[in-house]
Every structure is written in structure tokens, then in C-alpha cells.
Amino acid sequence: MEEHVGQLWHRLITRAAQQRHPQAAVALDEVATPIGVFFRALGGDGGLQVQPAEATDYRGRRSLLQRVAGSQRKVRLAWRDEQALRLPPAIDWFDTPALNRDLYFWLAALAATPHDLTSHWVLRNQQLCRVALQRFPGLRPRYRRLLEAHLAQRPDPGRLPAAEAEQERLLQQALREPGAVGTFPTARREPWPVPLWLHPSPPLVAAATAADPGEGNNAHEGGQKELENEGRRRAERVDKPQEDRGLVTIRMENIFSWSEYVKVDRSTDDEEDLDQAADAARDMDTLSVSRDDKPARGRLKFDLDLPAEANDDSVLNDGLLLPEWDHRKGVLVPDHCRISLMSALDAVPIELPEHLRPTARRLRNQFSLLTPGRQWLRAQPDGSEIDLDAYLRYAGDRRAGIQAHADGLFRDLRQNRRDLSCLLMADLSLSTDTWIDNDMRVIDVIRDALFLFAETLSSVGDPFALYGFSSRKRDPVRVHQLKDFGSRYDGRTRARIQAIKPGYYTRMGAAIRYATRELERQATETKLLLLLTDGKPNDLDRYEGRYGIEDTRKAIIEARSQGLQPFCVTIDSRGNDYLPYLFGRRGYAVIHRPAQLPRTLPMLYSRLTGA
Incomplete structure (x- = not known):
């Protein structure tokens, strides 16, 4: 009974804290193909694929209902990296599917414009908006529709603390007039997300922690399990932990809650089930990667499926x-x-x-119709038979006193190729x-x-x-x-x-x-x-x-x-x-x-x- 009541309460409070419009959601799978064509038509990098973006932490101000429900702790925004154009798996920011679909195309247009990730995210996105609207004037009506709908959702600066209110006013000004804001102040909390812009700080590429060229890659030579449709993961390189460390003391203030705990320190030979490892990886926002040359059973099992040298070509x-x-x-x-x-x-x-x-x-x-047939080639200098037509022309020219050359009086039956x-x-x-x-x-x-x-x-x-x-x-x-x-x-x-x-x-x-x-x-x-x-x-x-x-x-x-x-x-x-x-x-x-x-x-x- 307590579990049933808890489930009802969770659904009720989550629905009350919801600020999205799931009934009008548009999934990335529905628009991925036209988005890819649109992105490349606007000059985007043809080598980038359209892939889903993972959710990232949001540390801005949340309402009381959101804090009670535990929602709005992550947000999905768009960005572009070396491998892909990463867009939210679904967009439900607005109450109509048309606006949500328009947002996909607008984000693709922003990502098609070259940009420098070293500049401040507010200045960078203003520049992207300004360039996109100048290069593609046809996008202006779409941007105005998205802007009006989004400004109606943003918080009222009058109800925010002074520093956050100043940030909010400047953000709304930057959205209305891209390029109008030259400096952006800091505040204790992050501003409310801007879904019309690219991600302020895109996640680090997990591939950056891969093996350097020339180093051994034994850790990759075994069985693999791919996390499909999970997007890229933030990663950090750490030293390999010691397996036999004895008693380890833990500062209790570093443990936020039991629900956030995931066993990430696992040895190479204790994970026989790759599905369990995949489940653990999904629970982690940041993957800590270290080098380990010790072979694992999963990799050995993988290699044993390959042909032995004695049975190979x-x-x-x-x-x-x-x-x-x-x-x-x-x-x-x-x-x-x-x-x-x-x-x-x-x-x-x-x-x-x-x-x-x-x-x-x-x-x-x-x-069989494509098989080359045999064909008579006429007026040849040599061949298997006399070409009667060529010979009669030659004889007639000689009788009429016309100079003629006897260099094409034969025909030959040859195979075409x-x-x-x-x-x-x-x-x-x-x-x-x-x-x-x-x-x-x-x-x-x-x-x-x-x-x-x-x-x-x-x-x-x-x-x-x-x-x-x-x-x-x-x-x-x-x-x-x-x-x-x-x-x-x-x-x-x-x-x-x-x-x-x-x-x-x-x-x-x-x-x-x-x-x-x-x-x-x-x-x-x-x-x-x-x-x-x-x-x-x-x-x-x-x-x-x-x-x-x-x-x-x-x-x-x-x-x-x-x-x-x-x-x-x-x-x-x-x-x-x-x-x-x-x-x-x-x-x-x-x-x-x-x-x-x-x-x-x-x-x-x-x-x-x-x-």
C-alpha cells in the first residue's frame, strides 16, 4: 500500500512540476534525415552525423515544486563537436509540434556556422544568431516565432535576486537583438536554459581519453558492448586504482545520497556480464578512465572466437x-x-x-544479352574474306581513271569485348x-x-x-x-x-x-x-x-x-x-x-x- 501511494504521489508531483509539453513533442528520429540535409545545405560539415545529445547538469534556480519532485536537474541542449551534430532526442519546449520542429532546424542552422568555443557562450551564441540571420534571411520569421514563444516562458527578472535579474535582462536583450550584449556578469546560480542557443559548455569528448598513437591498446581488444542512442559521455583520465587497499576511510560529507552511489572502481576480471557494465555506465555522468594492460576474461572470450593461425588462410x-x-x-x-x-x-x-x-x-x-557477339569488320587491310563492296568500289575507281588505294579490301569476323x-x-x-x-x-x-x-x-x-x-x-x-x-x-x-x-x-x-x-x-x-x-x-x-x-x-x-x-x-x-x-x-x-x-x-x- 505504501509503495502504491508513493507511486501516485511521485506521478502527481512530477506532473505538477512539469514545465514541458510532452503532448507536442517532436522526436529527433522523425526529423533526423531532413535535418541532416538542411545542415549540409547551409554549409555544415558533411562529415558530421546527426546524433542525440545527452542530458547535462543544470545548476540554476528551481521552483519549490521542482525541488520537491527532484526534476529539472538535467537539461538537453544542442552542440556540435568533431564527430557529430548533437541535438536533443526529443524537443517539447513549446506547446505546438510546429514550433518544436522549427527549433530543430534553427539549431541546425546555428551549428552550420563556424564558431569558436573559446569565447564566452553568450557572445558566441549572439554571433551565431547574427551570422545565421544575415546569411539566411528566410530563417527570420521562424526565429521570431521561436523567440516570442520562448520569451513568454523565461522567468520575470523582477522576481529574481539582483545578480540573477541582471543576467536575465541581458539574456533577453541578447535574444531580441543578437550582438547587443558585450559583457555578461556572473551570479551565484546559472541562468535559465536558452534552448534557442547552442550548449554553453559542451561535454568533453570521451574519445579524448583514448590511447595515444603508438601506445598499446590491449584494453580494447576484447569483447565490446555499445551504448546505443546514449550520446557521448563526459570523461576524465585517472590513475589506476589499487585493488588491495585494505581499510579505506570515507569522508561522510562527500556522500550526498545512497541513490547516487555507483560502484565504479571495478577490476578487470570481475565483470563477466557486459550488460551489467553497460547499466553502470548509464548511471554515471562522468566516466573515469585509467590504463590497465591486464587482460580480461571478456577480451579473451572475444579473441577465442577468431580463427586460429593453423586454420587461417x-x-x-x-x-x-x-x-x-x-x-x-x-x-x-x-x-x-x-x-x-x-x-x-x-x-x-x-x-x-x-x-x-x-x-x-x-x-x-x-x-546472356550482354554477352559480346561476333561482328564482321569491313574495309580491313587484311582478313579472312574479300570485302566485295570495297573491292567493287576500288575496281570502279580504277576503270574510271580515279586514283584508288588497295588498303581496305578485306573483311574479318571478330569477337567484340x-x-x-x-x-x-x-x-x-x-x-x-x-x-x-x-x-x-x-x-x-x-x-x-x-x-x-x-x-x-x-x-x-x-x-x-x-x-x-x-x-x-x-x-x-x-x-x-x-x-x-x-x-x-x-x-x-x-x-x-x-x-x-x-x-x-x-x-x-x-x-x-x-x-x-x-x-x-x-x-x-x-x-x-x-x-x-x-x-x-x-x-x-x-x-x-x-x-x-x-x-x-x-x-x-x-x-x-x-x-x-x-x-x-x-x-x-x-x-x-x-x-x-x-x-x-x-x-x-x-x-x-x-x-x-x-x-x-x-x-x-x-x-x-x-x-
Whole structure:
């Protein structure tokens, strides 16, 4: 009974203290795609993705009801960092969905304008507002609507202490006339949040505490669990705590309440359940990170799932060194990645799997029209037969006394060729071990797609090569040679395709650069580079987030400068968020039903080659 009454009281007091409008809320998921397009159209960084922002502490004045209810202790505001444009997961500041939706677009416009985080947040946001309204006059009616609605919500300066009242008056003046306020005083409490502006002090990037280049990253080589839709977390670097410290005294005034306590000092081998670690991380506003080279059971379990060296593909060479793009420094780092070319040399030749034969037969029939035919070439200097038309013209000119040359009197029957070559590079990272059906994994879908793609192109006669790739840091990047341009498609190639298995991670830029080198050697006019993947570029080291995206984009630009046509085929449902920045608006295709990939891939090839 007491618990039931407590729940009723909590709902009642929380509703009474609520100053938002949940009935008019607009979720970020509803507007993420148009917001991304709008942000980039206004000149925003194309490499940034739209992601949810986490709640941050609010230390301003709260009403009595809010203090009783324990609400309004955190606030979600927008900001932009190196990785993403971060917007609130939902906006319910206003009582109409139209205004809440307008606020999303206004915040995207502010974030599209370059700004300096070192300046005071009031001066910085005034400058952003002024520049946005000058560059995009069409936003002025939207801003006026938002401003009127927001000013009606702000506290009355007459009811605040002197210092806070002065802050409030200046803030309202800055909102009405961006740029009018040159200095901003301090007060004991923070001012009421300004949802029309970007975050005063964006959270620190947790990635800043990652391993420095060149240092060991053993702590990352094990099992991982991603906190989805949680935003970035504030982090701090601390010394590794001593596990056996004996009796530790605690100053009681440092313990605010039992509900705020979370066990954060945990050793590397006491957390078998990664779900429990994820729950603990969600409860912490600040993550304290320290270095620890001690292996954990989660990581050992992760590594044991990978192929042993005795059962792995054979290494074909000592490795090829390739550069990598460092977007922070703006330089191409030479000899940064090592490509290790591998192949299943002991693969026993096999036939096409039974379940693919009907589809392969149907595709071969459909593509039979693309098979180059034989054609008579006339007026040739030599050939298998006399060209009667050319000979009659020659004889008539001679009889009429016209000078004629006997250098094109033959015809020859020759085989036509489509002047193109294609290299398909398939992502064989560990994520391909994911199940997409009760009896099928991503790697199974990729394997079937490679089978049908090879069957189709071998029937057409176009030169093609098949490779797979995965990586474990920059050395080595494993490239599995399934079929090169110089070999036939036969039972041994099918055996290599059958032998593919999930590998490590996805260092996409290095794989594209290797494929570019192979395609450059082909003496064809059209060179198509197909990338088949299930996710974004990533690896154990700093090749994560923006770094991997920028390196991949640079590799694609390099490939295009060499006359290649890169095209990406992905089964990642979020591919539309980042692939336009990498491959361009028409340089990729998202397959929303992965099981359709094997039948769709040959048809995409037909479309790309203009057949």
C-alpha cells in the first residue's frame, strides 16, 4: 500500500512540476534525415552525423515544486563537436509540434556556422544568431516565432535576486537583438536554459581519453558492448586504482545520497556480464578512465572466437605498405598500413551450392544479352574474306581513271569485348557474424552474393576480381584473394568463396587503396570498384568515428582521380546517414532486406555498366 501511494504521489508531483509539453513533442528520429540535409545545405560539415545529445547538469534556480519532485536537474541542449551534430532526442519546449520542429532546424542552422568555443557562450551564441540571420534571411520569421514563444516562458527578472535579474535582462536583450550584449556578469546560480542557443559548455569528448598513437591498446581488444542512442559521455583520465587497499576511510560529507552511489572502481576480471557494465555506465555522468594492460576474461572470450593461425588462410606475401589520411593534421601519412595478402591455397574445388543453382541459371539467361557477339569488320587491310563492296568500289575507281588505294579490301569476323573491368571488395569484419534470420548470418548472405555475382560475370565475359578484407589495427590489414584478374572462375574459386569467415574490423580506406592499385593495372576504359559492406569504417585504434570516415573519403577521392568508379553496396540500415558524404548521392545503394542482396547485386552491376 505504501509503495502504491508513493507511486501516485511521485506521478502527481512530477506532473505538477512539469514545465514541458510532452503532448507536442517532436522526436529527433522523425526529423533526423531532413535535418541532416538542411545542415549540409547551409554549409555544415558533411562529415558530421546527426546524433542525440545527452542530458547535462543544470545548476540554476528551481521552483519549490521542482525541488520537491527532484526534476529539472538535467537539461538537453544542442552542440556540435568533431564527430557529430548533437541535438536533443526529443524537443517539447513549446506547446505546438510546429514550433518544436522549427527549433530543430534553427539549431541546425546555428551549428552550420563556424564558431569558436573559446569565447564566452553568450557572445558566441549572439554571433551565431547574427551570422545565421544575415546569411539566411528566410530563417527570420521562424526565429521570431521561436523567440516570442520562448520569451513568454523565461522567468520575470523582477522576481529574481539582483545578480540573477541582471543576467536575465541581458539574456533577453541578447535574444531580441543578437550582438547587443558585450559583457555578461556572473551570479551565484546559472541562468535559465536558452534552448534557442547552442550548449554553453559542451561535454568533453570521451574519445579524448583514448590511447595515444603508438601506445598499446590491449584494453580494447576484447569483447565490446555499445551504448546505443546514449550520446557521448563526459570523461576524465585517472590513475589506476589499487585493488588491495585494505581499510579505506570515507569522508561522510562527500556522500550526498545512497541513490547516487555507483560502484565504479571495478577490476578487470570481475565483470563477466557486459550488460551489467553497460547499466553502470548509464548511471554515471562522468566516466573515469585509467590504463590497465591486464587482460580480461571478456577480451579473451572475444579473441577465442577468431580463427586460429593453423586454420587461417595462407599469407601470400610479406605485405604492402600503404598511406593513410590523418584529417586532423591534413596530411597523408606514408607507409602507415600494411596489407597482408592471403588466400585459401588448400581449398578443394567444389560446385555451386545446390540452393543457388536455379537463381544462377536465371541470372545467366538474363545476362546472356550482354554477352559480346561476333561482328564482321569491313574495309580491313587484311582478313579472312574479300570485302566485295570495297573491292567493287576500288575496281570502279580504277576503270574510271580515279586514283584508288588497295588498303581496305578485306573483311574479318571478330569477337567484340565490353571495355570494362570490375573489382569487388567484400567486408569480412566480425560484424558479419550477426544473425539476420533464424538460419542465416550476414556472412552467409555475402557468400551467396559473391557466388551469384561471379557466376553472372563469368557468363558475360567481363574481366573481374573478388577480394575480401578485414583488419586488426593498421598492421595487418588482411586482404583475402578469392579471384584475381589473371585467374579463371572455376571450382577452386568457388571453394575460396565458400571458405570465407568473419574476421576482425573494417579499415575501409586501406582496402579501397589496395583495390585501386589492382584496378589501375587493367587496360580497360571503364574500371568499376564495388565495395560490399554491412557498416561504417572502424578498427581497434583511433580508426573510429570521424578519423575512419575521413580516411575512407580520401581513399575514394584518390580512386576517382585515377579514373575509377567507386560504388558501395551496403545492408546497413543507417547507411543513408554517412554514405552520401563518402560516395556521393548516387555512389551507393542501401539494401534494406539483406536476404535480397545475392539477387540484387548482379542487377546493380548491370545498371552501373550501362547494360
